[in-house]
Amino acid sequence: MTPSDRHYSPALRRGPLADPFTYSLYACAPYRGCGHGCAYCDGRAEKYYVEGEFDRDIVIREDLPERLARELPSLREWGPVSLGSGVTDSYQPCEREHRVTRQLAKALSSMPDHRDMGGMGPLPVVILTKSAGILDDLDVWSRVNARSAVLVLVSITSLDEGLRRDFEPGASSFEDRLDVLKRFKAAGCLTGALTMPFLPGINDGIDSMHRLFAALKALRVDFALSGGLTLRPGRQKEHFFRVLQDTRPELMDEHRKIYREERASGAPLRSYQLELMAKINEARRGLELPWMLPHRDLRRLLEPHDELAVLFRQMIELFRGRGVDIKRLSSALTRYEAWLKERRTEFRRHRKLPSNWLSERLRSALTCSELAQVLDNRKLTDFAGRVILDRAILDPLTLRLVDSHEEITPRHSADSQHQLQ
Numbered sequence: 001m002t003p004s005d006r007h008y009s010p011a012l013r014r015g016p017l018a019d020p021f022t023y024s025l026y027a028c029a030p031y032r033g034c035g036h037g038c039a040y041c042d043g044r045a046e047k048y049y050v051e052g053e054f055d056r057d058i059v060i061r062e063d064l065p066e067r068l069a070r071e072l073p074s075l076r077e078w079g080p081v082s083l084g085s086g087v088t089d090s091y092q093p094c095e096r097e098h099r100v101t102r103q104l105a106k107a108l109s110s111m112p113d114h115r116d117m118g119g120m121g122p123l124p125v126v127i128l129t130k131s132a133g134i135l136d137d138l139d140v141w142s143r144v145n146a147r148s149a150v151l152v153l154v155s156i157t158s159l160d161e162g163l164r165r166d167f168e169p170g171a172s173s174f175e176d177r178l179d180v181l182k183r184f185k186a187a188g189c190l191t192g193a194l195t196m197p198f199l200p201g202i203n204d205g206i207d208s209m210h211r212l213f214a215a216l217k218a219l220r221v222d223f224a225l226s227g228g229l230t231l232r233p234g235r236q237k238e239h240f241f242r243v244l245q246d247t248r249p250e251l252m253d254e255h256r257k258i259y260r261e262e263r264a265s266g267a268p269l270r271s272y273q274l275e276l277m278a279k280i281n282e283a284r285r286g287l288e289l290p291w292m293l294p295h296r297d298l299r300r301l302l303e304p305h306d307e308l309a310v311l312f313r314q315m316i317e318l319f320r321g322r323g324v325d326i327k328r329l330s331s332a333l334t335r336y337e338a339w340l341k342e343r344r345t346e347f348r349r350h351r352k353l354p355s356n357w358l359s360e361r362l363r364s365a366l367t368c369s370e371l372a373q374v375l376d377n378r379k380l381t382d383f384a385g386r387v388i389l390d391r392a393i394l395d396p397l398t399l400r401l402v403d404s405h406e407e408i409t410p411r412h413s414a415d416s417q418h419q420l421q
C-alpha cells in the first residue's frame, strides 16, 4: 500500500509561469493518489498516469522533506510553493501516520531569510485541502505566514453531509472544513474556498449554493472560486457513474445526457454550463464574495512580473463575465507570457544574476518602450505602469485602479458576474 518513491527529483517542480489557479511558482506533492477517494476526482483520469487503485495505492514520498530542506537555500526565485496537486491531498488520511506534509512545513518554516543581504526571503505557501488534518499544523503554518504568507484553499461544495458521505467518503465533514477556514483566517492567513465541482441535480440548486456562499461570506474568506463537474472519458467517468448508479440511480439519465459529448476535457454540454453559471451568479448575488484572490492579497504572494501575468488573467475572467470583448487583452497576455518565459529562461541560465533581476527587468522594460511593444496596447501599457511602478491596486468591481493606500470598501469586493472555469 505504501510503495516508497525515492526517484522524484528535484523536490520542487517549477513552472515557467505562476499557476493561475493556485498562484504558485513551485509545486511539491508529498503523496501520489488520494485516500479521500472523491467519486469525481479527475486524478483518476488516464492523463495523470496514477497507477493502481487511486484511493488505496498511495505513493509516500518519505525522503521529500530532506530533499526540500537541501534545495531551499539554493533557490533564486521568490514565489509560492503549492503543496498537493490535482492527484493528491497533502492532508489525506495517511498523513496522520507518515507526517510527510508536516516535515515539509517545518522545512519551509525554517527557510533562511537573506533579505538583509539583498537576497531572497522565505517562500509563501499555498495549501489545497479537504481535510481538517491541516489544523494539526496550524502552529507551523502560522510561523510561515508570519515570515511570508500562507494561502489555505479549502474545497467545499455543500453543507449537506449526505452528499459528502456519498461523494467524498474519506474527506472531513463540511462543518470541519468551515472550521479550517475560520481558524486559519483568525491566524491571519489568506483563505479561499474552491466551491467546485457542483454536480448536476445534486448540489447545483440555487438555494443550496446560496447557503454555502453565505456561510463562506460569514467566515470572511478572501474569495470563493466556483465551477462545475468535468468528467474525462475513461476511468474518471466510469468510476463516477458507478458511484452515481449506487447512490442516485434516478440521476443517471440526466448525467448521461449532460456528458454525452465525451470531450477530452470532460466538459459538459455548453447549455448546461450556461445554466449552471447563471445559477451560481444568482446564488452569489448580494453577498459580495470575491471570485478570485483580490489584487492586494495577490501581491503578498507574487513578485511584480508574475503578479502582472496573473492579474491580466484575472481581468480576462472578469471582463468575460461582463460580456466585454477580451480578444485584445488575451493576445497581449499571450505576448507578455512569452516575453516573461524568455526572460525567465535567461535568468535561470545565468546563475550570477541577482534574485530581483526579473522584477527589475520588468521595471526597465516599462520605462523604455520595450513593454509597450510587447503588449501593443497603449491603455494596457499605462495600466501595467501604474500597477508595477506606482503600485496601484485593481478594484475588481469597477475594474479601475486605486492607489494602494486607498481602502477597497466591501462594495468594491467583486460581486461580479463571472464565467465558469
Ligand code: SF4
Residues within 6 Å of the ligand: 034, 035, 036, 037, 038, 040, 041, 042, 043, 085, 086, 087, 088, 089, 130, 171
Ligand atoms: S481530495 Fe482532491 S485529490 Fe483527493 S480524491 Fe478528492 S478531489 Fe482527488
